Structures are given as C-alpha cells and as structure tokens.
Amino acid sequence: MAWSKSPDERVVPQPEERSKPAVPGDRVARLGPSLVVKGTLAGEEDLLVEGRLDGEISLRQNRVTIGEHGRVKADVYSKSICVEGEVNGNLFGEDEVVIRRSGKVRGNVTAPRVTLENGAKFKGSIDMDAGAAKPAPPASRPAAQPTASGAIGAQLTPDPSKG
Numbered sequence: 001m002a003w004s005k006s007p008d009e010r011v012v013p014q015p016e017e018r019s020k021p022a023v024p025g026d027r028v029a030r031l032g033p034s035l036v037v038k039g040t041l042a043g044e045e046d047l048l049v050e051g052r053l054d055g056e057i058s059l060r061q062n063r064v065t066i067g068e069h070g071r072v073k074a075d076v077y078s079k080s081i082c083v084e085g086e087v088n089g090n091l092f093g094e095d096e097v098v099i100r101r102s103g104k105v106r107g108n109v110t111a112p113r114v115t116l117e118n119g120a121k122f123k124g125s126i127d128m129d130a131g132a133a134k135p136a137p138p139a140s141r142p143a144a145q146p147t148a149s150g151a152i153g154a155q156l157t158p159d160p161s162k163g
Helices: none
Strands: 028-031 036-042 046-049 052-066 071-083 086-088 091-099 104-106 113-116 121-123 144-146 152-154
Touching: none
Parallel strands: 028 046, 036 052, 046 052, 052 071, 071 086, 071 091, 086 104, 091 113, 104 121
Antiparallel strands: 144 152
C-alpha cells in the first residue's frame, strides 16, 4: 500500500519572496510610458520607469524599478534595482539587483545580491564581491541652464585664449 498525505496535509508551494519594486503610493517618481528622457536623472526618491530613458540614472540611496514597458539605455546607480523591462547598460546596486522573468539586461551587474528569475534574459557579467571597489561617481557636468525660450540647454562659455 502506498503512503499518501490527506488533502489537509499536502504541502502547497509558497510563492517566491519577491523584492518589492517601486510602486505608486510610496514616495515614488514615475516616468510614464509616453515620456522620453535623455540625460542624467538624479534625486532623492524611488523611481518607476515605464517610458524611455537614455543617459544615466543616479539614485544611490533609493530604489529603481524598470517597469515591463520601460526601456533604458543607461548606467543605473541605486540602492536596489528591479528590472521588468529592458536595460542596455551597467547596473550598480548597493543592496541588490533583481531581473524578473520579463526583464532583459545587456550589461554588467555589480551588487552583493543578484537574482535572475527563470526566463529572464541577461548578457553580461555579474560581480557579487562585497569588497569590490564601488564605481567612481560619474564626472560632473555643467549644470543645465534655462534658455531664452524656456527650454533647458547647457551653458557654453567661450575660451578667452582662442581669440
């Protein structure tokens, strides 16, 4: 006679513990699906990217989530990074980087904890050495200045030695 558990005793698989993505309701900035940003994005709050961003994301003390429809071509510096969409660039997570099954990453990942869900697409290298040197902060750029039309552009200063 084969042993079997009664229906009350059967083990039911528990859903895997997921890293909490940035979600509206917390203090989260949202880059909506119709928005396209080119340049450096920095700040002091969590970020949910559903649109497109080309450049760099630097939210070192916060959480960044690239949503399913998000398309990022940038290096990302954050405390925690969750990728559900596409990233072409390097990911630097102070605590963790999670690439969900819908996520696609082409670039290197540096974080003490890295999770690749079954089905995630990843091409690059992973560095989980907690003692590894952190990447140098990006070079400072001149601050953007408003132009006469109200748009933001870089302030250019002529070189006096080139007459």
